Amino acid sequence: KNEVEQSPQNLTAQEGEFITINCSYSVGISALHWLQQHPGGGIVSLFMLSSGKKKHGRLIATINIQEKHSSLHITASHPRDSAVYICAVEGGADGLTFGKGTHLIIQP
């Protein structure tokens, strides 16, 4: 079974800072997802990656298949980016394996 580790677990930053959240996994995968959860709400899917890099607005996600590692970056962070960010990987018959999430707070 794949083991997914995210870091940091908690992050507080000032508005405008560049944010990086990391995700590593133990077994080869077919795809990796970055998800966003706002307090009390459901999940919003941000990216699905199988290789390379994707960008959407101020969000950038990268994946290195050889190193089994992915990063989620937020440029020019804003208080509305405050949320829990979850990495999830898929591959084989196990379905999705989720990381425990990174709690991000952006202070004005």
Next chain:
Amino acid sequence: GAVVSQHPSRVICKSGTSVKIECRSLDFQATTMFWYRQFPKKSLMLMATSNEGSKATYEQGVEKDKFLINHASLTLSTLTVTSAHPEDSSFYICSAPKGGGLFGTDTQYFGPGTRLTVL
């Protein structure tokens, strides 16, 4: 830590039949649960929010009559796929929030998912 279970983990059914998927919070109560669907090679999609004691809230584009949701108790929500069709084949995941998370937020706990194949 909190645990959310789903049953069954895999199900294969014939076209036209109905399939029920259960989502249970094993060691905490959840007045709200969420149901997601993952299409092949695509990311997760929130289908609906299940509310204990009231009607579920469906996302735009999700057919209420096809995907029946019942939040029977504070620890159980069910998703019934009615008159299943091959295009309903997918991976269905539930999650339940548990309070007491850091910064006063809920922590979302996910079920392991159910693989539905409709023949």
